[in-house]
Structure formats: C-alpha cells, structure tokens
Amino acid sequence: MQSLFGLLTILCACASSAEAHPFHVSIAEANRNPKTGNLEIALKVFPGDLERAVRLKTKQPVDLDKTKNVDKLIVEYLNTVFRVKSVDGKRRKIKWVGKEVTLKDAWLYFEIPIPGGLEGAELEYRLFFELQEDQVNTINLVDGKRGNTLTFHKDRPKQVVKLAERKSEAAKREAPKP
Amino acid sequence: MASRSQLLLVASVITLCFSSAVNAQTFQNEKYGQEDKFRQLEEILPTPNVYRTASGAPGSEYWQQRANYVIDVELDDEKQRIIGSETITYSNHSPDTLSYIWLQLDPNINTPDSDAALTATPPSFDRMSIGALDRLLVRESFDGGVKIKSVKDAFNNPLEHTVVKTMMRIELPTPLASGESTKFSVAWEYNINNAKLVGSRTGYEHFEEDKNNIYEMAHWYPRMVAYTDATGWQHKQFLGRGEFTLELGDYVVRITVPNDHVVTATGVLLNDEEVLTDEQRQRLKDAETAKTPVFIVTPEEAKKNESNKPTGKKTWIYQADNVRDFAFASSRKFIWDAQLHNLEGNRVMAMSLYPNEAEPLWSKYSTHSIIHTLNVYSRYTFAYPYPVAISVNGPIYGMEYPMICFNGPRPEKDGTYSKRTKYSLISVIIHEVGHNYFPMIVNSDERQWTWMDEGLNTFLQYLAEQEWEDDYPSRRGEPKDIVPYMRSRNQMPIMTNSESILQFGPNAYAKPATALNILRESILGRELFDYAFKEYARRWMFKRPMPADFFRTMEDASGIDLDWFWRGWFYTTAHTDISIENLRIHTVKSRDPDVENKLRREERDDEPTTLSESRNKELPKRVDEYEELKDFYNSFDDLEVTEDDRKAFQRFLKGLDDHEKELLESKQYFNVVELRNIGGLVMPVVLKFEFEDDSSREVRIPAEIWRRNSEKVSKLVITNKPVKSVTLDPHLETADVDLTNNHFPRRPVKTRFELFKSQQQSRNEMQKQKAAEKKANDEKDKSKKKDK
Numbered sequence: 001m002q003s004l005f006g007l008l009t010i011l012c013a014c015a016s017s018a019e020a021h022p023f024h025v026s027i028a029e030a031n032r033n034p035k036t037g038n039l040e041i042a043l044k045v046f047p048g049d050l051e052r053a054v055r056l057k058t059k060q061p062v063d064l065d066k067t068k069n070v071d072k073l074i075v076e077y078l079n080t081v082f083r084v085k086s087v088d089g090k091r092r093k094i095k096w097v098g099k100e101v102t103l104k105d106a107w108l109y110f111e112i113p114i115p116g117g118l119e120g121a122e123l124e125y126r127l128f129f130e131l132q133e134d135q136v137n138t139i140n141l142v143d144g145k146r147g148n149t150l151t152f153h154k155d156r157p158k159q160v161v162k163l164a165e166r167k168s169e170a171a172k173r174e175a176p177k178p
Numbered sequence: 179m180a181s182r183s184q185l186l187l188v189a190s191v192i193t194l195c196f197s198s199a200v201n202a203q204t205f206q207n208e209k210y211g212q213e214d215k216f217r218q219l220e221e222i223l224p225t226p227n228v229y230r231t232a233s234g235a236p237g238s239e240y241w242q243q244r245a246n247y248v249i250d251v252e253l254d255d256e257k258q259r260i261i262g263s264e265t266i267t268y269s270n271h272s273p274d275t276l277s278y279i280w281l282q283l284d285p286n287i288n289t290p291d292s293d294a295a296l297t298a299t300p301p302s303f304d305r306m307s308i309g310a311l312d313r314l315l316v317r318e319s320f321d322g323g324v325k326i327k328s329v330k331d332a333f334n335n336p337l338e339h340t341v342v343k344t345m346m347r348i349e350l351p352t353p354l355a356s357g358e359s360t361k362f363s364v365a366w367e368y369n370i371n372n373a374k375l376v377g378s379r380t381g382y383e384h385f386e387e388d389k390n391n392i393y394e395m396a397h398w399y400p401r402m403v404a405y406t407d408a409t410g411w412q413h414k415q416f417l418g419r420g421e422f423t424l425e426l427g428d429y430v431v432r433i434t435v436p437n438d439h440v441v442t443a444t445g446v447l448l449n450d451e452e453v454l455t456d457e458q459r460q461r462l463k464d465a466e467t468a469k470t471p472v473f474i475v476t477p478e479e480a481k482k483n484e485s486n487k488p489t490g491k492k493t494w495i496y497q498a499d500n501v502r503d504f505a506f507a508s509s510r511k512f513i514w515d516a517q518l519h520n521l522e523g524n525r526v527m528a529m530s531l532y533p534n535e536a537e538p539l540w541s542k543y544s545t546h547s548i549i550h551t552l553n554v555y556s557r558y559t560f561a562y563p564y565p566v567a568i569s570v571n572g573p574i575y576g577m578e579y580p581m582i583c584f585n586g587p588r589p590e591k592d593g594t595y596s597k598r599t600k601y602s603l604i605s606v607i608i609h610e611v612g613h614n615y616f617p618m619i620v621n622s623d624e625r626q627w628t629w630m631d632e633g634l635n636t637f638l639q640y641l642a643e644q645e646w647e648d649d650y651p652s653r654r655g656e657p658k659d660i661v662p663y664m665r666s667r668n669q670m671p672i673m674t675n676s677e678s679i680l681q682f683g684p685n686a687y688a689k690p691a692t693a694l695n696i697l698r699e700s701i702l703g704r705e706l707f708d709y710a711f712k713e714y715a716r717r718w719m720f721k722r723p724m725p726a727d728f729f730r731t732m733e734d735a736s737g738i739d740l741d742w743f744w745r746g747w748f749y750t751t752a753h754t755d756i757s758i759e760n761l762r763i764h765t766v767k768s769r770d771p772d773v774e775n776k777l778r779r780e781e782r783d784d785e786p787t788t789l790s791e792s793r794n795k796e797l798p799k800r801v802d803e804y805e806e807l808k809d810f811y812n813s814f815d816d817l818e819v820t821e822d823d824r825k826a827f828q829r830f831l832k833g834l835d836d837h838e839k840e841l842l843e844s845k846q847y848f849n850v851v852e853l854r855n856i857g858g859l860v861m862p863v864v865l866k867f868e869f870e871d872d873s874s875r876e877v878r879i880p881a882e883i884w885r886r887n888s889e890k891v892s893k894l895v896i897t898n899k900p901v902k903s904v905t906l907d908p909h910l911e912t913a914d915v916d917l918t919n920n921h922f923p924r925r926p927v928k929t930r931f932e933l934f935k936s937q938q939q940s941r942n943e944m945q946k947q948k949a950a951e952k953k954a955n956d957e958k959d960k961s962k963k964k965d966k
C-alpha cells in the first residue's frame with residue numbers, strides 16, 4: 001500500500017463499452033528453449049496500454065517510438081508485473097531481447113532463465129491490472145512435447161505451472177507410421 | 179487415450195460447462211468414434227414458424243411492438259442532473275394480451291446496491307493508482323439511480339408500478355389486447371455520473387481549466403423493454419456489458435439546457451430559428467453544397483464560449499423517426515462542423531462536435547470518417563436511411579446510438595498526436611458510425627448476443643478501413659491475427675450470452691469478424707458472400723433478427739450449406755490445425771525393362787550402407803581365396819536385362835491399343851497427400867505443390883473433404899512433374915494455429931521469438947559489416963587527403 005499514493009491519477013473509463021478496442025487482453029507465446037533452458041517469450045500488447053502503464057509507473061510521458069531508453073523503462077515495468085520463480089524458489093529476472101512496435105501491436109521479446117524446467121515454476125502475471133478491471137492475460141506455454149495455456153486475471157494473478165502432453169504431440173504419437 | 183484424459187484434467191471448468199451444455203445437442207456414434215461435423219443444425223436452431231421462416235426471412239406473421247415517445251428533459255448543469263417527463267404510446271402488435279408492461283431504468287445500475295455493483299469482484303490492490311482508488315470509492319457512494327416521481331395513465335390517474343432492479347413493471351388497469359395501443363407517462367430524475375469516475379456508456383466530463391462540462395447522454399429516459407416472439411419480455415437485467423434490446427419508434431424530444439450550450443442529438447433539429455444564430459443557419463446552408471466540412475461553430479468561437487456564463491435556458495427540439503433509441507450531447511465547449519453527403523439519393527448531413535482539446539485532429543478526420551463509413555457500409559447493406567450522422571468527442575471512448583455516436587481519441591495537450599492516435603480515431607469513428615447498420619437498423623438483441631452487432635460491425639469496419647488507404651493498420655479481420663487467441667484455452671463459443679463471455683474482445687468482436695472474413699474470402703468467395711450478406715441486412719432492416727435468421731439467410735441466399743461452418747466457428751471452441759502427415763508419390767511403371775531395371779538399380783545403389791556392411795567389406799573373403807567356390811550366382815545380377823525380358827516387353831506393347839499406349843507413355847505423378855485434423859475445426863484445404871523445376875501449382879479443396887472422416891483424409895493430386903514439396907495454407911487464410919506441420923517435407927518453422935532474435939542478429943551482422951566498410955572508406959579518404 002505504500003506505493004499507492006506515489007502514483008499519478010490516470011484517467012480511464014473502466015466500464016466495458018461498445019468501444020472499438022475493448023480488448024483488455026494480452027497474449028503471450030512462451031517456449032522453453034531446450035538448449036539454453038530459458039523461457040523465450042513473445043508478448044503481444046496494445047501499444048496504448050503499454051504506454052499508459054509505463055507512464056503510470058515512471059511518472060513521465062512515454063512514447064514507444066520517441067522516448068529515449070524506453071526499452072529500459074519497459075523492462076522495469078515488466079519486472080514488476082511478470083514475475084517468475086523457478087522450481088528452486090528463486091526469483092528470475094527478465095533478460096531483454098527487444099521489441100517491435102507497429103500501429104496495431106507492440107510485440108515484446110524477452111527471456112527468463114528457468115533452471116529445473118517449467119513444470120512447478122510459479123508465474124505471477126499482473127500486466128495492466130492497474131489499468132483495467134477486466135484485464136485478462138493469456139500465456140501459451142510450451143516445454144518440449146508438453147504445454148498448457150494459463151489465464152491470469154485480477155482474481156487469479158499467480159499460478160504454479162502444470163503441463164500436459166500437447167494435443168499435436170498426442171496426434172503424432174497416435175498417427176500410424178507410414 | 180491417456181493424453182486425452184490428461185488434457186481434460188487441465189481444461190478448466192469452463193470447458194466442462196461447455197461440453198455439458200452442448201452434449202445434449204451432439205450425437206455420439208460409438209460404432210465410429212467420431213462426431214458428424216456436417217450434421218445439420220436442426221436440433222440446435224429454433225423450429226421455423228410463421229414469424230421466422232426456415233429460409234431466415236421474417237415470416238408471414240412477423241410482428242414487433244412499437245413505442246413512440248414525446249419527452250421533455252432538462253439538463254441541470256449546476257448539479258449535473260437529468261429531470262424528465264415522457265409520454266409513451268405503446269402499440270401491441272403481438273398476438274398476445276399483455277396485463278402488465280416493463281420499462282428499463284438503466285441508470286439504476288449506478289446505485290451502490292445494484293446487481294452490477296454487488297456482483298463485481300474486487301480489483302487488484304497491488305500497485306493501485308489513485309485514479310482507480312478514487313473510482314472505487316465514488317462507485318461505492320455515488321447514487322445515480324432513477325427517482326421515479328410519477329407514473330400516470332392517459333387521464334392522469336396514477337398507475338401501480340414496481341421497480342425490479344434496472345426494470346420497472348407497470349400494471350395496466352385493463353389488459354392490452356393484440357392490435358391495441360396504450361398511452362402513459364412517467365416523470366423522473368437522476369444524478370448524472372462523472373464518466374471518468376463511474377465508467378459507463380454515458381456521463382459528463384468536467385474540464386478543470388475552464389470549469390465547463392461536456393455531457394454525452396444515453397439511456398437517460400425510461401425505455402420500453404422489448405417484447406418479442408423469441409423471448410417474451412427481455413428480462414435479462416442490465417449488468418453493464420450486455421447492451422440493449424429495444425423497440426423501434428418515433429421520438430419528439432425537447433431538451434432544455436443553459437442558453438449558451440450547443441445541443442446535438444439523434445434526429446433533426448425542428449426549431450433551428452429559435453436556437454441557432456442567423457449566421458449559424460447560413461453556415462448550415464453552405465454545408466449543404468460544400469465539398470469539405472464547414473464550421474457551424476468555429477474553434478475560435480468555441481474557445482470564446484468557454485468563458486460564457488448562461489443568462490437563462492433554451493429548449494432544443496429534435497425529432498427522430500423509426501429509431502430504437504435517442505441520445506444527445508450538450509456543452510458550451512463544442513466546435514461544430516458539417517457537410518451534406520448525397521448517398522444514393524438520400525441526403526445525409528454528416529456532422530462532428532468536439533471541444534478545442536480535440537483539435538487539430540477532429541476537424542481533419544471526423545466528418546470525413548463518417549462519410550467514408552456511410553459509403554462503404556451502404557454498399558454492403560442498404561443505403562443509410564437517416565437524415566443525419568453525427569460524431570461527438572467527449573468522455574466516452576466509443577459508443578453508438580442511432581444517428582449519433584461518442585468517440586474518445588484526442589491529441590496531446592500541445593496539439594501533436596501520434597500515428598496511433600490518428601488511426602485509433604478513424605477506426606473508432608468507422609466502428610461507431612457503422613453501428614447504425616448493426617444494431618440500430620438491423621435491430622438485433624444485444625443483451626443476448628454481442629456478436630450479432632459487434633461481430634458483423636467489426637467485419638464491415640475491417641472492409642471500410644481497407645478502403646481508407648493502402649495497408650491500413652486494421653487490428654481485426656486477418657486470419658493470422660486471431661491465431662494466438664484461437665490457440666488459447668480459456669474460451670467460450672461465440673454463441674454465449676454477453677455477460678458470460680471470457681476474453682470479450684476476441685470472442686465477440688475479433689473471432690466472428692475473422693470468421694466472416696474467412697467465409698467471404700476462402701469459402702463462399704466475395705460474390706456469393708456479398709450477395710447473401712446484403713440479403714440478410716435488407717431482410718432484417720428495421721426488424722429484429724435472431725442468430726438462426728443470420729445463419730439461415732447466409733445459406734439460403736448463397737446456395738451453400740454452411741451448417742458445418744456455424745457449428746465449428748460459432749458453437750464450439752475448436753480451432754484450425756491441419757497437418758500434412760505424409761506424401762506418397764505413385765508413377766506409372768513403363769514396363770520397359772531397360773528403364774525399370776535401371777531405376778531399380780539406382781534405388782538399390784542409393785540404399786545406405788550399414789555400419790556392419792562397411793566394416794565387413796575390409797574382411798578377407800573365403801570365395802576370394804578359393805575361386806572354385808564361385809558359380810553362376812556369384813556374378814548374376816537379377817537386374818540385368820535379358821533378351822527374354824525385352825521380347826516380353828514388345829509382346830506387352832503389341833497387346834495395347836493407342837489410348838493405353840498413350841497412358842503408359844505419359845509421365846504422370848499420382849501424389850497422395852495424407853492430412854490429419856488436429857484442431858478439430860473442419861476447414862477448406864489449400865495445398866501448394868512446388869516442383870523440381872521451381873514452378874508451383876495450387877489446389878483448393880472445399881471443407882466437405884472431411885465429411886465422412888473429420889480426423890484423417892487423403893487427397894490425390896495428379897501432376898506431370900515430380901513434386902518437390904507441399905505447403906498447406908500457403909496464404910495464411912484459415913487461422914491454422916500450428917504451421918510446423920504445414921509442410922512436406924517438414925520445414926522448421928521458427929517461433930515469433932526466434933524469428934525476431936535471428937533478424938536482430940543478422941541486422942547486427944549487417945551493421946557490423948557496414949561499420950567496417952565505413953571505417954575502411956574513412957581511412958582511404960584520410961590517406962588520400964594526406965597524399966594531397
């Protein structure tokens with residue numbers, strides 16, 4: 001609660017409306033690279049949401065195209081909303097790879113070392129919860145032949161990863177050999 | 179099967195709910211183990227009747243109620259209140275007798291004890307902003323509920339009434355028989371919400387610098403609840419997300435405001451000579467022939483008006499015919515521009531109202547965007563039938579009402595704006611003006627089905643955006659853009675009630691819009707789709723369609739059975755994931771021993787040498803030591819062509835007729851592609867064959883290829899050249915979620931992350947090289963200079 005009063009007021013109408021962008025969702029693709037053991041993440045967000053969130057955190061105007069060292073600000077923000085504990089209980093920080101910003105989307109690329117594998121790691125994923133009540137963050141996880149989709153919202157910001165055999169893998173296994 | 183049960187365990191409750199709800203409708207076939215994905219929707223769709231036909235059109239006895247309103251409303255700018263009284267004339271066109279009627283009291287959603295407030299789950303308290311905290315506290319204390327002051331019949335006798343949450347039941351002294359009308363009046367008032375604190379589709383915005391307000395007023399008067407053949411009284415209460423279900427009717431609305439406000443509203447202004455200056459009226463006349471928007475109130479005039487103090491009140495009278503709702507906006511801050519547009523003979527005044535804070539963006543793009551929307555949408559549906567189309571800037575980001583909509587994007591305080599703000603504004607105006615078609619005129623039930631207006635409208639929005647400029651950055655429409663959502667697991671089918679939808683935007687906007695785009699581009703083709711879609715819009719113009727009416731009309735008018743498509747895309751959460759499992763190539767054997775044996779020898783030679791074979795090669799062999807052990811078989815090659823073989827071949831040729839010989843000599847390749855459906859959605863199969871000579875050929879196969887077996891099929895494609903590789907869905911038109919299995923032979927497909935990283939690395943390599951070249955050149959230059 002301490003940080004609460006340090007933050008700026010943001011103006012945002014939170015109710016859902018018939019607006020053109022009632023997305024309030026983000027989607028991430030996360031694959032664990034078997035060579036490095038790192039979780040490689042491509043996260044797609046609405047650029048406006050990202051600007052508002054970083055502005056709220058850093059208390060300065062942010063333009064994804066113009067602000068200098070905007071990447072650094074994004075990483076600072078991501079480290080507070082995307083928190084990973086590997087199975088050994090250690091918090092793992094983000095290794096920034098880069099971003100691609102278009103008019104439609106901003107794709108953020110980063111890695112997180114995750115020794116011991118994905119299964120049993122703890123993900124806490126609070127992206128944009130401070131902006132909109134009904135934000136839903138979905139992450140599609142793949143670790144070799146196993147995977148899962150996890151969904152995070154304000155009532156469920158933290159989850160321990162459980163994986164199952166991926167459907168396409170099951171199909172491969174069941175397929176008769178030519 | 180172990181894998182299947184594991185998957186089920188991981189799947190959330192939602193999936194389980196869905197499967198139990200639909201299980202009643204699916205038909206298990208234990209002897210085959212597959213569901214029939216092409217089964218007709220007979221058990222799911224309502225039985226056709228005299229109101230709604232099997233072809234998807236309004237039936238011979240189609241009816242809908244009608245409600246006409248005469249309203250007096252005062253906007254209290256001091257206390258931000260609405261004080262109103264209305265007379266409703268309600269006509270019962272149903273075959274039923276009604277002993278009570280229902281009204282909607284939408285502002286009751288803003289009472290602290292509303293269902294919307296009580297069922298809201300707590301926000302996330304971590305790192306909560308002051309703004310969010312403020313909103314939370316205001317939401318707890320703000321009383322925006324409607325105070326009903328009186329309900330009276332046509333003779334001023336009080337009518338018994340009961341408020342039930344966001345609705346009110348009125349007892350009729352005598353039941354309203356079929357074909358009769360009743361007249362009654364209601365007086366009410368309520369406090370208007372600050373839209374920045376109590377989020378909504380309506381409200382006011384306060385500007386601290388000049389102490390003025392912009393009001394964007396919607397669902398501000400008690401409105402008739404819809405009574406329909408499909409649901410009776412629509413008794414789904416207003417919870418905030420599921421929008422509106424309304425009756426069409428005619429309105430006369432007298433809006434009283436401070437006398438320095440400018441009011442804009444659904445409908446045409448009846449008393450312009452009373453409320454506008456002569457100059458403003460002249461400018462409006464000029465707008466009728468102008469080629470670009472004309473200011474009715476200029477930015478400078480609006481700026482000056484900001485420091486006004488009202489000296490009294492003024493009443494603006496608006497009339498609107500055949501609309502399902504009435505909204506208005508009021509402020510002294512408004513700039514106002516207008517341009518008359520002639521649309522297939524209909525004269526439409528396109529107008530925008532916005533404060534100076536919206537400049538210079540709004541005067542440049544708003545009215546243009548309105549006219550562009552009317553042009554494109556009218557082409558795909560029907561000519562816009564209303565006399566005005568208005569876009570207003572205020573606190574609401576994007577919300578639609580008949581003839582008028584509220585749009586939020588503004589430039590920065592210094593007047594500059596990013597590209598993103600520009601396109602957000604154009605997109606939101608196209609979207610909200612577009613809603614005039616769905617659901618304002620094609621009057622679907624939004625409380626029940628969000629996709630029927632948002633999905634269809636988002637689809638047309640995509641088409642309109644693509645006609646604004648080349649490569650317009652549309653967010654929704656392209657199949658590849660929906661892939662991450664389709665791949666995700668926490669989903670509901672599109673056919674889910676508005677309030678229960680998960681991931682609202684992708685579910686009710688993007689997925690149906692993309693589905694329709696796929697239907698248009700890859701399944702029906704543009705011509706058939708456009709014909710059927712237009713037919714739907716025209717059949718249901720000013721009427722109330724249900725989902726089945728859309729599904730049935732699209733099939734009826736296109737002549738194509740699409741039940742499989744609606745079933746897969748609208749009633750399930752299955753996705754597209756088709757895999758090329760194998761490619762078998764067959765050729766006709768020439769039977770010529772000189773050709774065939776050579777081929778077989780090549781094949782034999784191509785076989786890899788095993789490890790033991792290669793090591794054993796070195797060993798001394800007994801037959802080499804004792805030559806006498808060798809006989810005929812040691813030197814006989816069974817692929818050696820003998821004279822007997824050649825003679826036999828000549829005899830075979832003689833026995834063939836010319837046609838048979840031709841077939842034998844033609845070099846045809848019989849390619850059998852084996853496909854597997856992993857995602858569950860049945861979809862057309864598009865295959866691109868690439869040949870050894872680098873040429874290619876595309877084969878498009880309708881989804882019906884899956885009709886007997888929806889899990890595995892093979893397709894024979896005959897080519898006259900040897901195939902090098904096959905690609906499935908080469909134009910990314912089916913939203914296939916896994917491209918790694920779309921090639922034969924398999925090609926590694928990089929993840930988005932890997933692609934980015936490799937691009938970045940190669941870019942860096944290039945940069946390094948460039949830097950090195952530059953350095954070398956610089957040094958050359960230096961040494962040249964020294965030489966001089």
Ligand SMILES: [Zn+2]
Nearest residue numbers: 018019632635
């Ligand atoms: Zn909409």
